[in-house]
Amino acid sequence: MANFSLTTPIYYVNAKPHLGHAYTTIIGDALARWHRLMGDNVHFLTGTDEHGLKIQQAADDAGLTPIEFADTIAPQFKEAWAKLNISNDDFIRTTEPRHYAGVAKLLQACYDAGDIELDVYSGKYCVACEEYFTDEELEDDLCPIHKRPVEYFEEENYFFRLSRFQDRLLEWYASHPGAMTPDFRANEALGLIRSGLRDFSVSRTSLTWGIPLPWDSKHVAYVWFDALTNYMSAVGYGTDDERFNEWWPVDYHLIGKDIVRHHCVYWPAMLMSAGIELPKGWGIGGWLLSGGEKMSKTSGNVVNPLDLVDDIGVDGFRYYVLAETSFGQDGDFTYEGLLTRYNSDLANNLGNLLSRVATVVDKKCGGIGPSPAADSVLATAAESAWQDTAAAWHSLQPSKALEATWSLIRATNAYLENNEPWKSEPGEAVDRVMGDALEALRIVAVLITPAIPQTAQAVWERIGMPGQVSDQRIPAAAAWGQYPGGATVTKGDPLFPRRQLPA
RNA sequence: GGCGGCGUAGCUCAGUUGGUCAGAGCAUCCGGCUCAUAAUCGGAAGGUCACCGGUUCGAAACCGGUCGCCGCUACCA
Numbered sequence: 001m002a003n004f005s006l007t008t009p010i011y012y013v014n015a016k017p018h019l020g021h022a023y024t025t026i027i028g029d030a031l032a033r034w035h036r037l038m039g040d041n042v043h044f045l046t047g048t049d050e051h052g053l054k055i056q057q058a059a060d061d062a063g064l065t066p067i068e069f070a071d072t073i074a075p076q077f078k079e080a081w082a083k084l085n086i087s088n089d090d091f092i093r094t095t096e097p098r099h100y101a102g103v104a105k106l107l108q109a110c111y112d113a114g115d116i117e118l119d120v121y122s123g124k125y126c127v128a129c130e131e132y133f134t135d136e137e138l139e140d141d142l143c144p145i146h147k148r149p150v151e152y153f154e155e156e157n158y159f160f161r162l163s164r165f166q167d168r169l170l171e172w173y174a175s176h177p178g179a180m181t182p183d184f185r186a187n188e189a190l191g192l193i194r195s196g197l198r199d200f201s202v203s204r205t206s207l208t209w210g211i212p213l214p215w216d217s218k219h220v221a222y223v224w225f226d227a228l229t230n231y232m233s234a235v236g237y238g239t240d241d242e243r244f245n246e247w248w249p250v251d252y253h254l255i256g257k258d259i260v261r262h263h264c265v266y267w268p269a270m271l272m273s274a275g276i277e278l279p280k281g282w283g284i285g286g287w288l289l290s291g292g293e294k295m296s297k298t299s300g301n302v303v304n305p306l307d308l309v310d311d312i313g314v315d316g317f318r319y320y321v322l323a324e325t326s327f328g329q330d331g332d333f334t335y336e337g338l339l340t341r342y343n344s345d346l347a348n349n350l351g352n353l354l355s356r357v358a359t360v361v362d363k364k365c366g367g368i369g370p371s372p373a374a375d376s377v378l379a380t381a382a383e384s385a386w387q388d389t390a391a392a393w394h395s396l397q398p399s400k401a402l403e404a405t406w407s408l409i410r411a412t413n414a415y416l417e418n419n420e421p422w423k424s425e426p427g428e429a430v431d432r433v434m435g436d437a438l439e440a441l442r443i444v445a446v447l448i449t450p451a452i453p454q455t456a457q458a459v460w461e462r463i464g465m466p467g468q469v470s471d472q473r474i475p476a477a478a479a480w481g482q483y484p485g486g487a488t489v490t491k492g493d494p495l496f497p498r499r500q501l502p503a
Numbered sequence: 504g505g506c507g508g509c510g511u512a513g514c515u516c517a518g519u520u521g522g523u524c525a526g527a528g529c530a531u532c533c534g535g536c537u538c539a540u541a542a543u544c545g546g547a548a549g550g551u552c553a554c555c556g557g558u559u560c561g562a563a564a565c566c567g568g569u570c571g572c573c574g575c576u577a578c579c580a
Contacts, residue, residue: 012579020580049579184508188575191506195576223578256580265577287580326516330574337515344529348542356539363538400517403528413543422538494540 004040006031006252006283009259010047010094010230013073014054017080019295019333020256022305023288026321027398028254029086031283033450034393034401036087039473043247045234046081047092048074049227056209066209070095083306085314085453092234094226102233104214107202107225109274110160111215121157121201157201158219165269166197172268172278180264181396182328185257185284189264200224200266228267232276249277252396256285283396286330288321303333315452316342316496322398322451339499345402346455349409350444351496354459357437358491360422360430369464370431371485372439379480381411382443386478389447398451405447412440438463439483445469446477458495464488 008028011021025046032044050070059069074093081088092099110116170193173179173186180186203219204210210220229237231250236243255263268278287294290301308317320338323345325331361369372378388404421433441463449456449469460469464487 009580018580022580024580052579184574187507191575192577195506198577200577227579254580257575259579260575261577262579285580286574324515340529343540343542347540352540352542354539356543358539360538406528414545416538417536417544420536420538423536496540498540498542 001039001041003043003247003251004032004035005043005045005235005247005250006254007044007231007250008046008254009256010049010092010227011077012049012052012054013070013077014058016073017077017305019288019290019303019305021077022080022084023321023325023331024254024256024285025081025086026084026318027283027285027327029084029088030318030322030398030450031252031254031393031396032087032089033453033470036470037446037449037472037474038390042089043235044088045090045092045231046077046086046088047090047230047234048077048094049230050074050093050095051210051221051226052223053207053209056207059209067095080306083309083314084318087453090234092230094230098236098239099230099233100211101238103211103221103226103229103238105238106229106232106270106274106276107221108214109276110270111158111213113273113275115161115164115273116158116202117161119157119159119199119201120154121159122152122154156205157222158203158213158216159199160202160225160266160270160273162197162199162266162269165272166193168272169193169197169265169269172272176278179280180282180284182284185260185328189260189284192261193265197265197269224262224266225270228262228270231279250279252281252283253279254283254285256287258287260284284328286325286328288325288331288333290333292332308338312338312342312499313496315455316346319346319402319452323402324399326399327396336501339501342496343498343501345406346496347494347498349406349413350448350455350459351494353409353413353437354441354462355491355494356416357434357441358462358489360416361434361438361489362491364421364424364426364430365434365489366426367489367491369438369483369485369487369489370435372435372481372483373432374481376432376436376439376480378408378411378415378436378440381408382440382478382480385411386443386447386474390474393450402448402451405444408440408444408447412437412444415440435483435485438487438489439480442483443478443480446472446474455495462490462492464490 006028008025011017028044028046032042036042055066055069059066062069078091107116173190180189202222202225203213204222205218207220207222211226213219213221231253232244232248235247237248253263264282271278290303293301295302305317320341324337324341361367385404385408389401392401392404416433416437419433421430424430441459442465445456445459446469453470456469
């Protein structure tokens with residue numbers, strides 16, 4: 001059994017879970033479930049990033065200590081993922097002891113390698129923000145947030161000598177083509193490296209809410225060494241070498257396009273310095289916009305994913321997110337689009353297919369599902385459907401995977417039209433057609449498991465299959481002809497009641 | 504400014520290395536069916552493949568140019 005591990009970014013606890021978090025996490029979950037279906041031993045990691053100035057400030061504002069504050073937000077992410085049916089195997093918080101151990105170990109390794117050195121960070125600093133700004137960010141030399149003059153400050157920081165890694169990074173990526181997906185995002189990342197790399201600071205003395213440097217406790221690790229290291233500390237780096245060796249390197253880091261630099265440039269350089277193997281892959285997603293714009297309170301387009309789950313169901317939401325967007329590209333969430341997808345694909349195609357099959361089996365076969373024919377024309381449709389579905393998941397294209405699966409649903413609807421079993425008297429001819437349709441639905445149930453697991457199980461049970469569909473294994477379970485004659489087929493309420501589009 | 508990408512049916516987009524490549528889904532219209540959630544199946548309509556020029560026996564696809572749009576360009580989806 002092969003190991004397959006993947007990660008989402010860890011989410012900063014200065015905000016509650018929103019549509020963007022849900023988007024990346026759902027894609028990760030579907031991919032994790034696909035690999036479990038393939039029989040891989042999967043480790044799917046997500047978590048929360050809890051250090052830093054903003055948390056310290058937010059905690060102060062709330063009259064809490066930083067950890068008390070983080071303790072109020074982190075559970076909200078866990079609850080959100082539970083509600084979205086996210087099957088993460090672990091949830092790491094950067095405030096956990098195991099993470100402290102991992103960060104300390106990585107920092108020490110890079111320090112020992114001579115790639116972390118004391119230097120002076122200088123820049124223009126807004127006292128109100130307690131942040132540095134670049135000249136581009138300043139507006140007429142004023143802080144863009146407070147509109148007040150900034151001061152020139154110098155601060156003693158430890159720096160990671162990223163500038164030493166430009167050639168090594170380019171060489172590594174050249175010898176690992178396809179590591180970053182999709183290609184156009186990979187090109188952007190390579191462009192960043194070619195344009196020259198500057199050292200970056202890895203510590204602050206002005207900050208207290210963080211992990212102290214092992215060799216100089218006056219300094220606290222600054223964001224990147226802290227956050228990125230979660231991917232390793234979660235699987236034992238610094239605490240359990242055996243476990244770490246089992247799970248590292250990770251197969252895929254799923255990330256958003258805005259953190260490419262840190263994951264595809266900083267992170268591999270840090271690992272090189274420490275003498276640790278690099279990740280095998282990066283999946284770089286676009287943003288899920290809302291009504292064509294990035295979500296923001298001011299434009300009033302903020303979408304709460306949990307509200308949508310209440311409205312359209314967890315699988316309705318998951319399906320929409322996975323089917324409507326092309327991974328890598330920005331997607332656009334619209335409520336109309338959500339309902340249109342739901343009606344056409346889930347209610348009309350899949351849900352209605354299940355309904356009509358159950359009814360005909362009830363009327364013509366006494367409610368007992370007949371076995372399929374080995375030479376059904378649907379067998380070839382099923383074969384190409386699962387192969388195309390598999391290929392799409394493996395190239396990180398959920399929307400294509402679903403499209404491929406849906407081709408079998410369409411073929412099955414057409415098959416029923418061509419044979420019109422409802423016109424025939426009960427008998428062998430009808431049994432054959434309905435057995436084929438049920439077999440197609442069995443395979444569909446398997447193939448939709450990663451995307452819409454709850455629905456997959458419901459279909460599985462309605463057609464009378466025993467046990468958990470998630471226990472099925474591809475490719476064996478995708479092979480034609482396994483629906484056992486004699487199973488009880490259940491008519492029931494529509495899986496996806498059609499929804500009225502708002503006028 | 505620099506680097507990169509895009510402009511194909513009303514909409515969202517597929518179109519490997521140039522030769523049935525002019526396609527899919529949704530939407531629209533017509534017809535069939537009535538087992539089914541007014542669902543489904545079939546068919547039709549609709550595109551000078553942004554524009555101009557070039558290479559070629561042949562280009563949506565290769566080259567040059569024009570117009571338009573977009574992404575990335577150092578701190579967290």
